[in-house]
Amino acid sequence: MKFEDNEDHTEVFLQLLSEHERDIRVYVIAMIGKVSDAEEILQETRLAMWKNFEQFELGTNFKAWGRKVAYHRILAFRTNRSREARRAELSERFYENLNEAVEEVVEEGPKEKKLTECMQKLHKEHRQIIQLRYMEEKSVEEVAEAMRRTLTATYRVISRIRESLRKCINEES
Amino acid sequence: MMGQNKEIELLAEKYLSGALTEEEASQLDKLVTTSKVSARRLAELMVLHGEMAGQLGSEYGMREKVVSMELRQGASGYLYGMVAMIAVALVLLWVLLSQPSPDDRLMVSEVIASIEASDYAVWGECTVPTATGSQLSTGRLELKEGLATLRFVSGAQVILDGPVELELLTAMSLKLEEGLLVSNIPESAHGFTILTPGAQVIDHGTKFLTRVSNGGETTLMDVLEGEVELVDVRTKENRRFFGGEGASLSEEREGFVDRRHQSGEVLLTESSGIDSQDGSLVSISTADKGGKDGTVIRGDTDFHYDPHLVMVKNKKDMFARKGYLGFDCSELNLEEAKSTELVMNFVYSGYGAAALSKTSTFSVWGIKEDQLDDWKQGRIPWKTGPANVQEADRLNPNLAVKLGEFSIPRGRHRAEYRMGSDDLLSFIKSDSNRFITLVVVCEDFHAGNDLVYSMVGRLHPSGKAPSLDFRY
Numbered sequence: 001m002k003f004e005d006n007e008d009h010t011e012v013f014l015q016l017l018s019e020h021e022r023d024i025r026v027y028v029i030a031m032i033g034k035v036s037d038a039e040e041i042l043q044e045t046r047l048a049m050w051k052n053f054e055q056f057e058l059g060t061n062f063k064a065w066g067r068k069v070a071y072h073r074i075l076a077f078r079t080n081r082s083r084e085a086r087r088a089e090l091s092e093r094f095y096e097n098l099n100e101a102v103e104e105v106v107e108e109g110p111k112e113k114k115l116t117e118c119m120q121k122l123h124k125e126h127r128q129i130i131q132l133r134y135m136e137e138k139s140v141e142e143v144a145e146a147m148r149r150t151l152t153a154t155y156r157v158i159s160r161i162r163e164s165l166r167k168c169i170n171e172e173s
Numbered sequence: 174m175m176g177q178n179k180e181i182e183l184l185a186e187k188y189l190s191g192a193l194t195e196e197e198a199s200q201l202d203k204l205v206t207t208s209k210v211s212a213r214r215l216a217e218l219m220v221l222h223g224e225m226a227g228q229l230g231s232e233y234g235m236r237e238k239v240v241s242m243e244l245r246q247g248a249s250g251y252l253y254g255m256v257a258m259i260a261v262a263l264v265l266l267w268v269l270l271s272q273p274s275p276d277d278r279l280m281v282s283e284v285i286a287s288i289e290a291s292d293y294a295v296w297g298e299c300t301v302p303t304a305t306g307s308q309l310s311t312g313r314l315e316l317k318e319g320l321a322t323l324r325f326v327s328g329a330q331v332i333l334d335g336p337v338e339l340e341l342l343t344a345m346s347l348k349l350e351e352g353l354l355v356s357n358i359p360e361s362a363h364g365f366t367i368l369t370p371g372a373q374v375i376d377h378g379t380k381f382l383t384r385v386s387n388g389g390e391t392t393l394m395d396v397l398e399g400e401v402e403l404v405d406v407r408t409k410e411n412r413r414f415f416g417g418e419g420a421s422l423s424e425e426r427e428g429f430v431d432r433r434h435q436s437g438e439v440l441l442t443e444s445s446g447i448d449s450q451d452g453s454l455v456s457i458s459t460a461d462k463g464g465k466d467g468t469v470i471r472g473d474t475d476f477h478y479d480p481h482l483v484m485v486k487n488k489k490d491m492f493a494r495k496g497y498l499g500f501d502c503s504e505l506n507l508e509e510a511k512s513t514e515l516v517m518n519f520v521y522s523g524y525g526a527a528a529l530s531k532t533s534t535f536s537v538w539g540i541k542e543d544q545l546d547d548w549k550q551g552r553i554p555w556k557t558g559p560a561n562v563q564e565a566d567r568l569n570p571n572l573a574v575k576l577g578e579f580s581i582p583r584g585r586h587r588a589e590y591r592m593g594s595d596d597l598l599s600f601i602k603s604d605s606n607r608f609i610t611l612v613v614v615c616e617d618f619h620a621g622n623d624l625v626y627s628m629v630g631r632l633h634p635s636g637k638a639p640s641l642d643f644r645y
Contacts, residue, residue, distance in 0.1 A: 022227060025223070025227055026220060026223035026224055026227055027220075027223065028223075029219075029222060029223035029226050029227070030216065030219035030220045030222060030223040031219070033188055033189030033190065033191060033219070033222070034189065034190065034191050035226045037191070038226075089198065090198055090201065090202050091202050091206060093202075093206045094201070094202045094205050094206055097205050097206055097209075097212040098205055098212060098215060098216060098219070100212070101209075101212040101213045101215065101216030102216040102219060102220060104213070104216065105213075105216045105217055105220045106220055110224070111220075111221070111224055112224065112227075112228055115221070115224050115225065115228060116228070120311070121340055121342070121348065123313065123338075123350075124298060124300060124313065130225070130229070131229075134225050134226060134228075134229035135229050139190065140186070140190050140192070148530075148531045148532075148583055149531050149532045149583065150531055150532060150533070150534065150617050152534060153531070153532040153534065153580060153582075155183060155186050155187065155190075156183065156580075158186050159182040159183045159185065159186045160182070162182065162185070162186070162218055162221060162222070163182045163218070164370075165221060165225075166217055166218060166221050167406075169221070170217075171406070
């Protein structure tokens with residue numbers, strides 16, 4: 001892609017990024033899980049997208065291009081982390097399948113509005129758990145401590161809350 | 174399939190927290206690499222996590238990082254100014270338009286119903302007013318005891334028969350999470366809908382009962398007059414029922430299970446996921462002929478022991494307790510039984526404080542050796558407790574087998590709990606002397622002043638003793 005000058009180049013990039021950054025972010029968090037890890041990947045992804053913006057064909061899918069750039073970094077990050085932290089490793093096939101399914105879900109469009117509606121329906125205690133986990137960015141261990149629950153029970157309750165939100169969003173779509 | 178979903182939900186949480194063990198990682202890997210449905214389910218949960226992090230997390234700091242990162246990439250002075258301008262505008266726009274306050278994101282308000290009457294109502298945790306005559310907006314109601322009548326602005330009348338937990342949604346709908354409702358729907362409110370975790374109950378001009386039990390796993394509906402449509406939310410299958418008819422839906426079993434109540438008296442004490450048609454239930458308790466129950470207490474003391482109760486507490490030192498339950502099943506036809514549940518009525522023991530306790534997980538073990546069934550009613554010596562070991566959270570795995578578990582949430586220590594599993598049924602069916610000894614232990618450690626969990630025993634003057642409910 002050729003630009004008249006750097007100004008156009010930058011402006012178009014920033015415009016596209018601002019338009020699609022949210023979806024790319026959701027994709028990376030969905031693939032990587034931990035938000036702090038996802039931020040690291042996103043930082044690298046934006047940099048790589050900026051550096052390689054010449055290769056992007058205007059008029060094609062910027063989101064999909066961004067996801068592709070991010071995917072390679074996700075795989076590398078996962079492999080490094082598993083090695084460093086001796087974490088349980090998941091296969092390449094796992095990431096391929098997850099990537100395919102996540103792309104499919106992300107392409108179905110953002111669920112912000114429905115998510116807000118569904119969160120309003122949560123039980124007070126469940127809203128409190130979500131607040132601790134997401135707004136205050138507490139770990140599951142910290143949530144367990146704050147709610148005076150065991151770690152196992154906390155994992156269970158968070159998984160139930162998420163499942164009820166998932167069902168609620170699907171019901172209303 | 175249902176079990177696999179539950180598994181993937183829990184594994185998803187561990188995955189996104191980076192807390193998968195080797196075994197769990199291998200389980201998750203297998204699910205996602207062998208089943209497209211599982212991959213899709215995991216993806217939906219993960220994308221939801223991404224959406225929640227995006228909507229509720231602190232993105233502002235991240236955007237600032239982006240801008241500074243981009244500016245570090247050798248931009249010229251002019252470019253620096255322009256990028257900064259665009260970035261600041263983006264951040265401002267984003268802050269102004271897409272970022273409601275945390276409270277806005279979680280709160281709502283609108284008048285949709287009122288409390289018409291109440292009889293001896295004891296309210297629990299509610300987000301709307303509960304005085305008679307109160308105007309109610311969208312929100313939650315918890316009625317612990319008694320009756321309360323709601324009148325929706327659509328004209329629908331709904332009576333709450335406590336204990337009930339529900340969510341008021343609109344003038345034409347509510348979500349019942351637990352408990353029993355009696356609905357009387359006039360013509361103006363036809364189409365009034367009660368959502369439950371597993372079903373939609375849609376009125377077509379009628380009076381009907383709806384009950385949700387077992388933490389939302391079972392929905393039961395009986396039409397008293399008129400016509401009601403019931404939709405299974407899993408399969409989207411729908412059926413219509415008329416006066417004298419009804420059905421239940423449960424997570425454990427696929428499809429509608431018909432209920433008939435031509436006698437004019439509905440049976441509402443069904444167990445989890447199992448149809449409650451007349452004649453299908455046989456229950457045997459520790460209070461029945463040949464039954465017994467008891468408690469082992471480390472230290473073998475009568476201090477803080479109540480012979481009317483079966484007590485459980487997981488402590489490292491003195492006063493650790495395990496509950497023993499004995500059922501004489503010699504007169505039952507166990508071969509024909511299709512399912513079974515252990516039913517326990519937990520009450521406040523008077524020992525320890527519930528406020529200091531966390532949600533606790535309990536496991537139920539079965540004693541394998543017939544000769545170990547010979548234990549005495551009441552307080553059993555710690556050393557002679559069948560299959561007992563020093564650790565308070567288990568039994569000797571050579572002499573006993575774990576058959577399942579259940580949890581008691583913090584604050585819900587006075588309630589009926591049920592534990593049913595295929596393992597429990599197989600264990601009972603394979604027992605040769607037809608005397609079943611089950612032991613309840615707590616898997617979570619308790620501090621000294623934590624609650625002593627207690628269930629009603631066979632000698633209790635008024636409560637229902639532990640029982641095994643068999644369905645045929």
